[in-house]
Amino acid sequence: MSKTPNPDQTLTATPGSESERGGESAAGANNRQTRNLDVVDLHKSFGAHPVLVGLDLSVPAGSFTAILGSSGSGKTTLLRLLAGFDRPDLGTVRIGERVVDGAGIHVQPERRRIGYVPQEGGLFPHLTVAANVGFGLSRAARKGRVRELLELVDLADLGRRYPHQLSGGQQQRVALARALAVEPELVLLDEPFASLDAHMRANVREEVQRILRASATTTLLVTHDQDEALSLADRVAVLRDGKIAQHTTPQELYTRPLDDRLARFVGEANVIAGVLEGASVQTQLGELPALWHGEVLPTPCAVSVLIRPEQIDLRPADSDTGLAGRIARTGYHGHDAVLHVQVDRPQMADHLLVRTLGETRLPPGLAVKLEVRGPVLVWPANSSH
Amino acid sequence: MALVLVAPLAFLLFEAHGAGTSTILKLIFRNLTATLLLNTVRLTVVVTALCAVIGTAVAWLIERTDLPGRRVWAVLVVVPLAIPDFVVSFGWASLSTHVSGFQGAVLVMTLAVYPLVYLPVAASFRNADPGQEELARSLGAGRLQTFWKVTLGQARVAILGGCLLVALVLLAEYGAFEILGYQTFTTEIFTEFNVSFNVPTASALSLVLVLLSLFVLAGEGLARGRGRLSRSGPLAQRAARPHRLVRARLPALLGLGVLVGLALGVPIGSSVYWILRGGHAFLTGVSLLDATWHTALYSAIAAAISTTMALPVALLAIRHSGRGYLLLERSTYLVLAMPGLVIALALSYFTERYTNGLLYQSAPLLVVAYAILFFPLALVGVRASIAQAPVGLEEVGRSLGRKRTSVLLRVTLPLVSPGLAAAFCLVFLSAVTELTATLILIPTGVQTLSTQFWAYQQNLSYGQAAPFALAIIAIAALPSVVLGRFFDRLPSRGRPAR
Numbered sequence: 051m052s053k054t055p056n057p058d059q060t061l062t063a064t065p066g067s068e069s070e071r072g073g074e075s076a077a078g079a080n081n082r083q084t085r086n087l088d089v090v091d092l093h094k095s096f097g098a099h100p101v102l103v104g105l106d107l108s109v110p111a112g113s114f115t116a117i118l119g120s121s122g123s124g125k126t127t128l129l130r131l132l133a134g135f136d137r138p139d140l141g142t143v144r145i146g147e148r149v150v151d152g153a154g155i156h157v158q159p160e161r162r163r164i165g166y167v168p169q170e171g172g173l174f175p176h177l178t179v180a181a182n183v184g185f186g187l188s189r190a191a192r193k194g195r196v197r198e199l200l201e202l203v204d205l206a207d208l209g210r211r212y213p214h215q216l217s218g219g220q221q222q223r224v225a226l227a228r229a230l231a232v233e234p235e236l237v238l239l240d241e242p243f244a245s246l247d248a249h250m251r252a253n254v255r256e257e258v259q260r261i262l263r264a265s266a267t268t269t270l271l272v273t274h275d276q277d278e279a280l281s282l283a284d285r286v287a288v289l290r291d292g293k294i295a296q297h298t299t300p301q302e303l304y305t306r307p308l309d310d311r312l313a314r315f316v317g318e319a320n321v322i323a324g325v326l327e328g329a330s331v332q333t334q335l336g337e338l339p340a341l342w343h344g345e346v347l348p349t350p351c352a353v354s355v356l357i358r359p360e361q362i363d364l365r366p367a368d369s370d371t372g373l374a375g376r377i378a379r380t381g382y383h384g385h386d387a388v389l390h391v392q393v394d395r396p397q398m399a400d401h402l403l404v405r406t407l408g409e410t411r412l413p414p415g416l417a418v419k420l421e422v423r424g425p426v427l428v429w430p431a432n433s434s435h
Numbered sequence: 436m437a438l439v440l441v442a443p444l445a446f447l448l449f450e451a452h453g454a455g456t457s458t459i460l461k462l463i464f465r466n467l468t469a470t471l472l473l474n475t476v477r478l479t480v481v482v483t484a485l486c487a488v489i490g491t492a493v494a495w496l497i498e499r500t501d502l503p504g505r506r507v508w509a510v511l512v513v514v515p516l517a518i519p520d521f522v523v524s525f526g527w528a529s530l531s532t533h534v535s536g537f538q539g540a541v542l543v544m545t546l547a548v549y550p551l552v553y554l555p556v557a558a559s560f561r562n563a564d565p566g567q568e569e570l571a572r573s574l575g576a577g578r579l580q581t582f583w584k585v586t587l588g589q590a591r592v593a594i595l596g597g598c599l600l601v602a603l604v605l606l607a608e609y610g611a612f613e614i615l616g617y618q619t620f621t622t623e624i625f626t627e628f629n630v631s632f633n634v635p636t637a638s639a640l641s642l643v644l645v646l647l648s649l650f651v652l653a654g655e656g657l658a659r660g661r662g663r664l665s666r667s668g669p670l671a672q673r674a675a676r677p678h679r680l681v682r683a684r685l686p687a688l689l690g691l692g693v694l695v696g697l698a699l700g701v702p703i704g705s706s707v708y709w710i711l712r713g714g715h716a717f718l719t720g721v722s723l724l725d726a727t728w729h730t731a732l733y734s735a736i737a738a739a740i741s742t743t744m745a746l747p748v749a750l751l752a753i754r755h756s757g758r759g760y761l762l763l764e765r766s767t768y769l770v771l772a773m774p775g776l777v778i779a780l781a782l783s784y785f786t787e788r789y790t791n792g793l794l795y796q797s798a799p800l801l802v803v804a805y806a807i808l809f810f811p812l813a814l815v816g817v818r819a820s821i822a823q824a825p826v827g828l829e830e831v832g833r834s835l836g837r838k839r840t841s842v843l844l845r846v847t848l849p850l851v852s853p854g855l856a857a858a859f860c861l862v863f864l865s866a867v868t869e870l871t872a873t874l875i876l877i878p879t880g881v882q883t884l885s886t887q888f889w890a891y892q893q894n895l896s897y898g899q900a901a902p903f904a905l906a907i908i909a910i911a912a913l914p915s916v917v918l919g920r921f922f923d924r925l926p927s928r929g930r931p932a933r
Contacts, residue, residue: 159833186835
């Protein structure tokens with residue numbers, strides 16, 4: 051048995067390496083101070099039902115972080131705790147250097163300097179757009195600042211309208227302007243795009259991203275939509291079983307998930323068995339170069355192997371190399387297609403997912419050959435779920 | 436506070452107990468009780484069924500068809516709510532001696548109370564998802580089957596709720612039946628107490644009456660079941676395409692015309708007729724003003740108290756989902772099962788006994804009686820309005836840096852105030868048209884519109900009674916229109932975004 055060093059040391063990189071901007075400075079009227087957020091060991095139960103169990107989260111100042119979780123995973127609970135609407139059972143929440151929740155401390159929502167944008171916007175139905183945006187401002191500051199913000203969100207002409215006269219996307223932008231009006235240190239977005247229809251969603255997403263980047267405010271977005279999380283945020287934290295399962299960049303999360311459940315949760319995944327020997331893994335699909343988390347793994351070692359559908363290339367059935375198989379089903383998506391391929395290996399009952407560009411029609415029953423492009427990610431077999 | 440509301444019931448039990456269990460049992464199990472029971476139940480069942488049919492049919496015509504003049508009809512069919520049952524009764528009975536007994540009571544009460552079914556059912560038709568009807572048709576259900584299963588299914592809870600109100604009103608009604616000479620539990624209790632001063636008999640019969648009301652309340656709860664009304668899909672929706680009446684249009688218009696004519700035209704017409712015939716107007720002028728003033732004063736104060744009391748109860752029940760809070764709220768509905776007469780009896784007996792008659796037949800006691808009596812109505816209005824101001828909006832307000840009190844003033848109150856106004860109107864309207872409890876608790880030397888009307892009516896001075904009837908209708912009409920508008924606009928959540 052030999053110990054093999056990890057060929058890809060970046061996998062062990064520590065999160066939160068971006069430097070903190072600002073730090074301590076006097077709170078002035080013109081102080082757009084954006085802060086980092088630190089959550090340590092957060093617990094919250096509703097009755098006998100634990101929702102958050104020891105959640106840790108560190109969000110760098112100025113970043114756009116997405117909390118990704120399936121419905122019922124406690125995303126909204128987390129946001130409500132951060133906003134101060136509910137009290138955690140245990141744990142510490144810090145915004146910048148200021149503890150807002152901790153031993154004996156619970157800062158009221160109105161003193162947290164957090165901009166909260168609820169699902170569907172939550173505009174005050176009895177107030178005009180301008181009055182909504184100006185809600186948190188003093189009378190003196192209201193006039194100029196409201197105009198400035200409505201211009202920022204591109205709704206300068208609609209100040210006199212009432213919320214029900216706006217489209218869903220416009221309502222979202224007003225809600226965002228209202229949250230930004232009070233110069234928050236942190237902005238929380240609760241599934242802000244879920245209620246919009248598909249083609250509008252893309253526009254509003256881009257718009258919101260632009261506005262938030264322009265304001266350079268630390269932003270936390272909660273969503274169940276992995277596309278949204280991967281495309282909008284510069285960091286993604288997956289909330290699972292009441293804690294953060296992985297917190298990293300979108301690319302890292304997709305290519306190097308920490309376990310097979312995460313791999314399947316974020317995107318489509320083939321997970322097959324293999325044996326790691328040296329720096330490569332032996333599988334039914336041949337010998338492939340391997341990557342793994344952590345520094346060393348004792349070899350040989352039984353592992354689970356992650357192969358993303360786009361890591362498999364499709365070849366004609368008469369090519370010299372590759373593993374023979376037959377297309378069982380196709381899922382056509384326009385820009386691409388996901389093929390379910392039954393391979394010629396008795397041990398591999400599950401179909402392999404293969405992504406191809408959508409230009410050619412590949413009928414079910416067609417014989418093909420498959421070739422995997424390495425390197426592939428492996429986890430020790432016992433760690434998989 | 437629930438204690439205050441339930442106190443009359445406890446008091447009744449206590450009084451009955453004081454008279455001795457055997458006496459009470461003897462009083463209950465006799466022929467008179469059987470007659471009263473038969474009369475009361477028979478009338479309640481028939482009128483409730485008629486109201487259910489008429490109320491639902493009218494609501495469907497107005498909300499779901501292309502009937503001409505729907506907005507005008509929507510107002511006209513609700514206005515009978517502003518006419519007290521005893522005025523309707525007077526209107527009919529003073530015109531013809533044929534309107535009396537069981538048939539008379541059925542006619543009068545159906546015309547007087549069908550809006551109690553119409554209002555909730557119309558609201559539910561307005562809110563219900565029209566997509567479900569289309570879906571049923573696409574699944575192969577015919578027109579009739581769709582109407583029966585889907586349309587009525589959607590309105591079921593509303594119909595039951597309306598029927599509950601109708602049944603409770605019938606159990607508690609005194610004035611209308613007294614005029615028509617129809618004997619029910621309530622008229623008998625009133626006679627025993629106010630005419631023969633027979634307290635044990637009155638309280639024994641009251642017990643049976645309360646039991647009957649509880650029975651109705653429980654029955655509605657059971658029939659309602661655990662089913663929930665839900666909309667499929669997003670709230671933004673198309674308006675339902677109205678059904679085309681085509682050849683049924685003329686009969687439908689005719690039917691509505693007859694209904695409004697009988698329910699509105701007859702009581703108002705006959706009051707006007709008696710005024711024209713009597714010519715006593717100059718005599719009643721001063722006492723009319725005086726009575727109007729007292730009616731408005733007592734009713735307004737009671738409405739203010741009820742609404743104020745209902746606010747915290749509704750807030751607790753809606754914002755906190757605990758069994759305890761729910762129980763608190765439900766206990767207040769017990770008041771619904773206590774006819775005004777019973778509450779008045781309990782209050783008057785209590786003050787006579789324990790305050791040395793200090794508060795007995797005083798203005799504060801009458802106001803308190805109104806406030807207790809109509810508390811459940813206030814709760815309905817306040818509840819509806821609090822649902823309009825979701826907690827989320829308050830939270831957003833606070834996260835924008837506003838203190839709790841500031842959010843309350845700038846967000847919650849503006850959103851809730853239409854509902855508070857509606858609750859106020861509902862109680863005010865009910866107090867203005869109240870007769871039974873008022874007759875018992877009216878302060879000495881004071882007359883309200885309803886008691887003065889009653890006094891003249893009892894003396895068969897129809898010409899003198901009529902102006903008071905019209906004054907009641909006039910005062911009650913305005914809040915009833917306000918109410919209609921409030922419940923009309925209620926489903927604002929369903930408005931499409933654009």
